[in-house]
Amino acid sequence: MITSFRNGNTKALAAWLQKCQQRSHYSYRGPGQYSRTLEVRERLWKERDFKERGFTVGIGGPVGSGKTHLVLALCQQMEIAGVVTNDIFTAEDANFLTHKEALPADRIRAVETGGCPHAAIREDVSMNLSALEELTSSIPDEPQANRLLLCESGGDNLAANFSAELADLMIYVIDVAGGTKVPRKGGPGVCESDLLVINKSDIAEAVNSDLDVMYADATRMRGEEATVVLASVKYGKGMLDIQDFIWKNYQHAMSL
Numbered sequence: 398m399i400t401s402f403r404n405g406n407t408k409a410l411a412a413w414l415q416k417c418q419q420r421s422h423y424s425y426r427g428p429g430q431y432s433r434t435l436e437v438r439e440r441l442w443k444e445r446d447f448k449e450r451g452f453t454v455g456i457g458g459p460v461g462s463g464k465t466h467l468v469l470a471l472c473q474q475m476e477i478a479g480v481v482t483n484d485i486f487t488a489e490d491a492n493f494l495t496h497k498e499a500l501p502a503d504r505i506r507a508v509e510t511g512g513c514p515h516a517a518i519r520e521d522v523s524m525n526l527s528a529l530e531e532l533t534s535s536i537p538d539e540p541q542a543n544r545l546l547l548c549e550s551g552g553d554n555l556a557a558n559f560s561a562e563l564a565d566l567m568i569y570v571i572d573v574a575g576g577t578k579v580p581r582k583g584g585p586g587v588c589e590s591d592l593l594v595i596n597k598s599d600i601a602e603a604v605n606s607d608l609d610v611m612y613a614d615a616t617r618m619r620g621e622e623a624t625v626v627l628a629s630v631k632y633g634k635g636m637l638d639i640q641d642f643i644w645k646n647y648q649h650a651m652s653l
């Protein structure tokens with residue numbers, strides 16, 4: 398889309414501006430409600446050109462919840478075509494992934510948002526779109542080419558979630574150190590993401606968090622249809638469930 402603007406595609410620009418004018422600026426009157434069923438996701442995927450921008454998995458959550466370690470683990474265990482990280486003033490997460498050799502350095506991009514992280518994944522997603530499209534442009538134009546991209550948000554609060562214009566699949570990561578109460582506080586990240594990951598389950602007892610209560614509250618807030626995974630990314634717990642969720646949705650989108 399951003400590439401189209403640069404190439405002088407005025408129709409694409411007009412359509413983008415119209416969408417911007419129609420936005421509600423995501424004003425919420427409640428804790429959120431899960432509505433992104435497979436049928437809803439399918440309708441969005443059918444409108445996408447994955448050769449312009451690859452299938453994008455958005456990974457969001459509070460500071461310190463384990464987002465970057467999840468990205469690292471996914472890069473090590475799956476076929477990931479590229480990663481975009483978001484930080485406010487630095488390239489900290491991109492540098493970490495590069496140092497850990499998660500992917501070749503030219504397949505990792507850093508976006509410095511300069512302000513609240515949620516603005517760059519929700520209100521004005523242009524910086525992230527541009528970075529993702531640049532990564533996609535290096536993918537061979539072949540039917541079986543891997544077009545699976547990860548976009549990690551900067552750490553933010555429970556009101557942060559990805560715009561559907563940016564992420565084709567949304568994962569939200571919280572951790573037990575935030576306290577047992579976090580899932581029942583709700584918010585778009587907890588309630589409306591496609592997959593909720595409750596991370597660092599290995600330290601739940603040490604920080605006096607009740608995993609059973611957290612899982613029950615998460616299920617109640619999200620509904621029975623929405624997926625919740627109890628994980629300890631550092632030790633590999635829950636990773637197969639997360640990978641399976643991503644891979645099944647990616648393959649389904651590619652088949653449409």
